[in-house]
Amino acid sequence: MSAKHPIIAVTGSSGAGTTTTTTAFSHIFRQLGINAAFVEGDSFHHYTRAEMEVMIRKAQAENRHISYFGPEANDFARLEQCFSDYSTTGNGETRSYLHTFDEAVPYNQMPGTFTQWKPLPESTDMLYYEGLHGGVVTDDADVAQHVDLLIGMVPIVNLEWIQKIVRDTKERGHTREKVMGSIVRSMDDYINHMTPQFSRTHINFQRVPTVDTSNPFSAKGIPSLDESFVVIRFRGIENVDFPYYLSMIDGAFMSRINTMVVPGGKMPLAMELILTPLIRDLMEKRRQLLSPENE
Numbered sequence: 001m002s003a004k005h006p007i008i009a010v011t012g013s014s015g016a017g018t019t020t021t022t023t024a025f026s027h028i029f030r031q032l033g034i035n036a037a038f039v040e041g042d043s044f045h046h047y048t049r050a051e052m053e054v055m056i057r058k059a060q061a062e063n064r065h066i067s068y069f070g071p072e073a074n075d076f077a078r079l080e081q082c083f084s085d086y087s088t089t090g091n092g093e094t095r096s097y098l099h100t101f102d103e104a105v106p107y108n109q110m111p112g113t114f115t116q117w118k119p120l121p122e123s124t125d126m127l128y129y130e131g132l133h134g135g136v137v138t139d140d141a142d143v144a145q146h147v148d149l150l151i152g153m154v155p156i157v158n159l160e161w162i163q164k165i166v167r168d169t170k171e172r173g174h175t176r177e178k179v180m181g182s183i184v185r186s187m188d189d190y191i192n193h194m195t196p197q198f199s200r201t202h203i204n205f206q207r208v209p210t211v212d213t214s215n216p217f218s219a220k221g222i223p224s225l226d227e228s229f230v231v232i233r234f235r236g237i238e239n240v241d242f243p244y245y246l247s248m249i250d251g252a253f254m255s256r257i258n259t260m261v262v263p264g265g266k267m268p269l270a271m272e273l274i275l276t277p278l279i280r281d282l283m284e285k286r287r288q289l290l291s292p293e294n295e
Contacts, residue, residue: 068186203275240258
């Protein structure tokens, strides 16, 4: 971690709502006048979509599994290096993974491929990461140690599967059977490399639907925010002003000493109320260290 070059990471499974969270962060950055460097977790996959299909078939022939959740399909060391470089110097390298034709056409490439590696923009105030592995720790890489504010987006698992199935079939053109197969194939990596991250986060936002999601594989739509509650757990954050949040968010209540529950429709408001002062504090510490009297 570095107060001069802070890093914020939002981690969560594919379909967990991390992209929605990025919208909230972008709004906060605009409000506070923050110039952030954006890094996509998918940039650090090892394989293109076609290469991954080959690796999946190879793994199946060897009676084993490979998934985007695990180390075989990702370059955790390079992700940690990016975070380490940024926290030390404010620099680093990233690229983009092109999911759709709309994303790929400007680069004259096919979907499921990567752009070239390039330096992060110069003179940014902080780095913002959104993806699968912002808090990952393995025997060979410790990404979490470099993160100043780690946020987990963790809908309960049935809702997470519904969101993934609906998104991947409607937006990315996959068949329902293919997405279901991906979920099953990914389970070992999910347990070993995804869920441990949410014990390292500073804040988790866990959406819990209030409608029946017993069979996520038959669902045709995603429960709306108004059809859910959001459980917000705090860890390692001092002076959390729970009375203020409860007074500002209609219907909010405390379920544990470190846990607040808010109506799902209030999640954007809750995120802005909670995250804005934390980001402001990171910026203030940075300004103090960069002020002339501290040089």
